[in-house]
Amino acid sequence: MSKKETILKRIKIIIVGVEETGKSTLVRQLSGDAKSIEHHAKDGSSITVGFDIGVVEMDDYIMHFIGTPGHQRFEFAKKIATCGAHIGILMLDGETISENGVQAREKAFEQELIDMNIPYLICLNKSDILDETVTDTVKPHFNLPIHLISAKTGQGVDKLQGALQNLIETTPMTWSSSLQKKIRTAIVKMA
Numbered sequence: 001m002s003k004k005e006t007i008l009k010r011i012k013i014i015i016v017g018v019e020e021t022g023k024s025t026l027v028r029q030l031s032g033d034a035k036s037i038e039h040h041a042k043d044g045s046s047i048t049v050g051f052d053i054g055v056v057e058m059d060d061y062i063m064h065f066i067g068t069p070g071h072q073r074f075e076f077a078k079k080i081a082t083c084g085a086h087i088g089i090l091m092l093d094g095e096t097i098s099e100n101g102v103q104a105r106e107k108a109f110e111q112e113l114i115d116m117n118i119p120y121l122i123c124l125n126k127s128d129i130l131d132e133t134v135t136d137t138v139k140p141h142f143n144l145p146i147h148l149i150s151a152k153t154g155q156g157v158d159k160l161q162g163a164l165q166n167l168i169e170t171t172p173m174t175w176s177s178s179l180q181k182k183i184r185t186a187i188v189k190m191a
């Protein structure tokens with residue numbers, strides 16, 4: 001193990017939200033060599049049945065982005081993937097919200113992050129195909145400001161990263177050495 005590896009703190013950032021909102025796409029956008037445990041259907045679509053993992057190294061810490069499954073039937077996998085998280089990102093699908101409005105399930109995901117007692121950010125995804133005014137429709141339903149992004153094109157992702165860095169630098173975090181070891185083991189297994 002390199003000296004750098006023993007010193008750097010590993011920050012676990014979970015991305016939660018309804019299925020098809022773009023969680024896996026965001027992990028891939030943030031980290032070039034992201035890995036995913038997905039089921040690929042014959043029609044070419046894929047769903048996350050385990051989790052996505054992407055690693056981004058900064059000078060003083062390493063961020064581990066964990067995309068979680070949105071389907072309720074994979075709730076058990078989400079519970080495992082979110083365990084011990086330091087920060088959350090709630091992903092909202094601007095396309096479906098434009099069509100159907102904000103649903104109870106989306107708000108329930110925010111409540112889960114509140115119940116986990118971790119700091120979090122909210123992203124409204126798919127800005128590349130949205131009328132920007134949708135942000136105003138969404139805002140009143142949630143407790144924090146909304147980051148309008150496109151996980152696909154990268155639009156707004158720089159600003160999101162800035163907000164994330166700010167959150168990391170201003171939030172006191174505790175470190176469990178066993179959790180740090182588990183994260184490292186999961187990455188080695190998926191590499």
Ligand SMILES: Nc1nc2c(ncn2[C@@H]2O[C@H](COP(=O)(O)OP(=O)(O)O)[C@@H](O)[C@H]2O)c(=O)[nH]1
Nearest residue numbers: 019020021022023024025126129150151152153
């Ligand atoms: N137009 C558009 N489509 C997106 C964006 N992000 C994800 N998608 C599409 O939304 C679908 C679901 O994305 P995925 O990352 O698998 O969602 P997940 O189920 O939340 O992990 C895929 O077809 C993606 O290509 C985006 O920013 N813009």
Ligand SMILES: [Mg+2]
Nearest residue numbers: 023024047048
């Ligand atoms: Mg996914």
